Amino acid sequence: MKEKKKHPFFLQGAIPAQKVADDLQKHSTKTAIGAHSIFLGQVRSDQHENGLVQAIEYTAYEEMALSKMEEIREGLFAKYELSCMHVYHSLGTVAVGEICLFVFVSSKHRKNAIDACAELVELIKKDLPIWGKEIYTNTNTTWKVNQ
Amino acid sequence: MKEKKKHPFFLQGAIPAQKVADDLQKHSTKTAIGAHSIFLGQVRSDQHENGLVQAIEYTAYEEMALSKMEEIREGLFAKYELSCMHVYHSLGTVAVGEICLFVFVSSKHRKNAIDACAELVELIKKDLPIWGKEIYTNTNTTWKVNQ
Amino acid sequence: MKIQVLFFGSLTDHTRLSELIMDLVEDTNQLKQVIMQSYPGLKMAKFIIAVNKQMIQENTILKKGDIVALMPPFSGG
Amino acid sequence: MKIQVLFFGSLTDHTRLSELIMDLVEDTNQLKQVIMQSYPGLKMAKFIIAVNKQMIQENTILKKGDIVALMPPFSGG
Numbered sequence: 001m002k003e004k005k006k007h008p009f010f011l012q013g014a015i016p017a018q019k020v021a022d023d024l025q026k027h028s029t030k031t032a033i034g035a036h037s038i039f040l041g042q043v044r045s046d047q048h049e050n051g052l053v054q055a056i057e058y059t060a061y062e063e064m065a066l067s068k069m070e071e072i073r074e075g076l077f078a079k080y081e082l083s084c085m086h087v088y089h090s091l092g093t094v095a096v097g098e099i100c101l102f103v104f105v106s107s108k109h110r111k112n113a114i115d116a117c118a119e120l121v122e123l124i125k126k127d128l129p130i131w132g133k134e135i136y137t138n139t140n141t142t143w144k145v146n147q
Numbered sequence: 148m149k150e151k152k153k154h155p156f157f158l159q160g161a162i163p164a165q166k167v168a169d170d171l172q173k174h175s176t177k178t179a180i181g182a183h184s185i186f187l188g189q190v191r192s193d194q195h196e197n198g199l200v201q202a203i204e205y206t207a208y209e210e211m212a213l214s215k216m217e218e219i220r221e222g223l224f225a226k227y228e229l230s231c232m233h234v235y236h237s238l239g240t241v242a243v244g245e246i247c248l249f250v251f252v253s254s255k256h257r258k259n260a261i262d263a264c265a266e267l268v269e270l271i272k273k274d275l276p277i278w279g280k281e282i283y284t285n286t287n288t289t290w291k292v293n294q
Numbered sequence: 295m296k297i298q299v300l301f302f303g304s305l306t307d308h309t310r311l312s313e314l315i316m317d318l319v320e321d322t323n324q325l326k327q328v329i330m331q332s333y334p335g336l337k338m339a340k341f342i343i344a345v346n347k348q349m350i351q352e353n354t355i356l357k358k359g360d361i362v363a364l365m366p367p368f369s370g371g
Numbered sequence: 372m373k374i375q376v377l378f379f380g381s382l383t384d385h386t387r388l389s390e391l392i393m394d395l396v397e398d399t400n401q402l403k404q405v406i407m408q409s410y411p412g413l414k415m416a417k418f419i420i421a422v423n424k425q426m427i428q429e430n431t432i433l434k435k436g437d438i439v440a441l442m443p444p445f446s447g448g
Contacts, residue, residue, distance in 0.1 A: 017175070021168030024187065028164070028244035031192035038185035040171065041371050044255065045178035058370065061302055061363055064347040089370060097175035101371045108191065109294065110268060118261050121371065129363070130370025131303030143304040144369040147256065188448050205447070208379055208440055211424040236447060248448045268448065276421070276440070277447025278380030290381040291446040
C-alpha cells in the first residue's frame with residue numbers, strides 16, 4: 001500500500017467531468033509516475049422494450065462494497081507495481097450522458113497501469129454489491145443487468 | 148469512420164490536465180457512449196547515469212506521423228466497435244510531471260474502448276516517428292529509448 | 295438479540311422494505327424458508343446471501359446479531 | 372530534381388543538420404553509402420529508412436523528387 005490517504009468511494013449523483021482534470025493535476029507532483037490509465041462509465045440512453053433510458057438510480061450495500069473494494073485494492077497493489085489507485089462510484093440518480101464510475105490508476109510504466117485499470121473495472125462490476133435501476137422517459141423502471 | 152471532424156494531433160508543449168475534463172464534457176451529448184478509456188503519458192524524473200531528467204524535448208517526422216496515425220485509426224475502427232477516438236502528442240519541451248500523450252477512446256460497451264485504447268498506446272509508441280530527448284538537470288541530454 | 299435481514303436491488307420490489315429484524319433461526323436455509331413465506335415473490339428471484347458482509351455459497355449457521363444480506367446479481371459501473 | 376534527405380532524432384547529433392538535398396542516386400543502398408561518407412558517425416547508428424513516408428525493409432530504387440528519411444528507433448509517448 002503506497003498510499004494511505006482515504007478518499008470517499010461513493011459520490012452522491014453524477015461525477016463531474018472536472019473532477020478528472022482536478023485529480024490528474026494533483027498527480028503532477030508525483031514525478032515517479034509515467035502513466036495514468038483512466039476508465040469512465042457513462043450512462044447510455046439505451047432503448048429497451050419498456051422505454052428509453054433517461055437515468056440510472058444507483059443503490060449499494062455500502063459497508064460491504066467498501067470492505068470488498070479495500071480487498072480488491074490490496075490485491076491489485078500486490079499484483080501490479082502501482083503508484084496509486086482512485087475509484088469513485090455514484091449513488092443516487094445519474095442522468096444519461098453523465099459519469100457514474102471513475103477509475104484512475106497510475107504507475108511508473110504503462111503496462112501496470114493499463115492492466116490494473118482494466119482488471120479493476122471488471123472486479124468493480126463483478127464483485128461490488130451495487131445495483132442500478134434504469135429509469136425510462138415514460139417513468140417505467142427496470143433493474144439493470146450487467147453484461 | 149464514425150467521426151469526420153479533424154483535431155490536431157500534435158500540440159506544442161505539455162498537454163494541460165484541463166483538456167481531459169473539457170474533452171470528456173463534450174462527450175456528454177453522445178448518449179450512445181457507455182465507456183471512455185483514457186491513457187495519459189506523464190514525464191518521469193528518471194535518474195540516469197548522466198543525470199536526473201527534468202524535461203523531454205519531442206520532435207517528429209510530422210507528415211509521416213499524421214499519415215501513419217490515420218492508418219492506425221482506421222485499423223482500430225475496423226477492428227473494434229468504437230464511438231470515437233482522440234489522440235494528442237506533445238512536440239517541444241514537456242517538463243517532469245507534465246502530460247505528453249493523451250489517448251481517449253469511447254465505445255458503447257467497455258471492452259471495446261479498453262482494448263482499443265491499450266492497443267492504440269502500443270501502436271503510438273511502436274509505429275509513430277516521434278523522438279524524445281531527455282534533458283537533465285545538469286543540462287546534459289540523452290535520446291530516450293522506449294521500453 | 296435477533297437477526298437483521300437486508301434486501302437490495304430488485305428484491306425490494308418483492309419485499310417493499312429494505313430491512314427487517316427477525317428472531318434467530320438455525321441457519322441461512324431456514325432463514326430463506328421463513329422469508330419466502332412472508333414474501334413469496336422472492337421464490338422466483340435470483341439472489342446470493344452475505345452473512346456479516348461475507349458472501350456465502352453454502353448453508354451457514356447463524357448466531358444472534360448476525361446481519362444477513364439478500365442480494366440480486368450486481369449491476370454497478 | 373534531386374533527392375531530399377531528412378535526419379531525425381539522435382541521427383542529427385552526427386549530421387548536425389536535419390535535411391539535405393543531394394543528386395539522384397540509384398537506390399537506398401547507394402544513398403546510405405554516400406551519406407555515410409559525409410557523416411561517418413552514422414555507420415554506428417541504428418536507423419530505418421522511409422521513402423516518401425513509407426517505411427522500407429529492403430534496398431529500394433529511387434527516383435527524382437523522392438523524400439528519404441533516416442530515422443532512429445522511435446521513442447514517442
